[in-house]
Amino acid sequence: MDEAMQRGFQMIHRVILTFAFLSLLLQGTLAHQGHHGDEGDEREEPKVSVGVLHRAPSCTEDQRVKVRSHVTIDFQLFTDFGKNNRTEIMKGENKVIRSVGSGSTIIGMEQGIIGACVGETRSIRIPADYAFGESGNGRLKVPPDAPLRAIVVIKSFHIPTEEEKSDDGIMSMDEDFEDDFAVTLPFPESVVEVNDTNFKEKVKGKNAFFMLYASWSNQCKSIQPEFIKAAEAFASESDVMFVAAEASSNGDIADKFDVNAYPKFSLLKATGTIVPCDGEGSAERFITFLNKELKKNIPLP
Numbered sequence: 001m002d003e004a005m006q007r008g009f010q011m012i013h014r015v016i017l018t019f020a021f022l023s024l025l026l027q028g029t030l031a032h033q034g035h036h037g038d039e040g041d042e043r044e045e046p047k048v049s050v051g052v053l054h055r056a057p058s059c060t061e062d063q064r065v066k067v068r069s070h071v072t073i074d075f076q077l078f079t080d081f082g083k084n085n086r087t088e089i090m091k092g093e094n095k096v097i098r099s100v101g102s103g104s105t106i107i108g109m110e111q112g113i114i115g116a117c118v119g120e121t122r123s124i125r126i127p128a129d130y131a132f133g134e135s136g137n138g139r140l141k142v143p144p145d146a147p148l149r150a151i152v153v154i155k156s157f158h159i160p161t162e163e164e165k166s167d168d169g170i171m172s173m174d175e176d177f178e179d180d181f182a183v184t185l186p187f188p189e190s191v192v193e194v195n196d197t198n199f200k201e202k203v204k205g206k207n208a209f210f211m212l213y214a215s216w217s218n219q220c221k222s223i224q225p226e227f228i229k230a231a232e233a234f235a236s237e238s239d240v241m242f243v244a245a246e247a248s249s250n251g252d253i254a255d256k257f258d259v260n261a262y263p264k265f266s267l268l269k270a271t272g273t274i275v276p277c278d279g280e281g282s283a284e285r286f287i288t289f290l291n292k293e294l295k296k297n298i299p300l301p
């Protein structure tokens with residue numbers, strides 16, 4: 001092979017290698033763009049974030065706030081649309097959060113103090129979905145979809161005894177504090193909304209199927225359409241009514257139905273018997289449960 005032909009083959013070889021390299025580079029760029037596009041479609045919701053402003057002098061494991069403990073706090077609560085756009089909406093001293101993690105106040109604030117030690121001060125950034133969500137809170141002048149920031153000082157905590165969980169114990173204390181956080185979910189006419197003052201009269205003589213919810217709970221909001229669907233299926237049954245109660249702000253109702261998590265579904269029969277409805281929160285489950293308990297034959301959707 002002469003020298004000119006050899007140089008020609010070398011040039012062709014370089015062109016092929018260059019083309020292959022550019023093709024791989026282009027594929028990588030497109031894949032990278034596609035990957036970011038997927039991330040944009042599946043972007044994770046913001047989570048509660050915590051900063052420690054003041055550490056406790058000592059902090060052993062048994063000094064850390066546990067889930068379900070009762071915690072006494074000092075706190076300030078703000079709407080938080082940025083460092084220079086915060087408005088104080090509430091503050092308090094020696095307030096008790098009952099059963100931390102159950103959502104008796106603001107679920108994001110409760111999540112943010114788990115693991116804190118007595119004497120510690122935390123700054124907790126709370127996304128709207130972990131606060132009052134799209135409903136806001138008119139009483140506290142919190143607009144819809146507002147993120148919050150809580151500055152919390154842990155004063156003390158303890159794990160409640162069984163006696164303290166009873167009707168006469170600590171579980172009934174400081175209800176005014178919890179009431180400040182309560183709002184209600186909207187329901188159609190097929191669902192009767194009740195509270196502590198009227199629920200006995202409203203359900204008298206009826207088989208009443210209750211949705212016992214907390215307005216701040218995303219799980220309650222997600223299951224609500226299933227409850228409404230089941231209510232509409234029973235619309236022609238005059239002896240059955242579907243009832244909704246904001247149980248985190250109505251202590252008598254919560255006590256009557258032994259609410260310790262949200263949502264809770266229970267049937268209060270006309271005879272006065274209460275039958276909890278456990279399991280999946282779906283219209284099919286609710287209808288199947290009521291058909292069995294009330295000897296009905298309502299078709300599944």
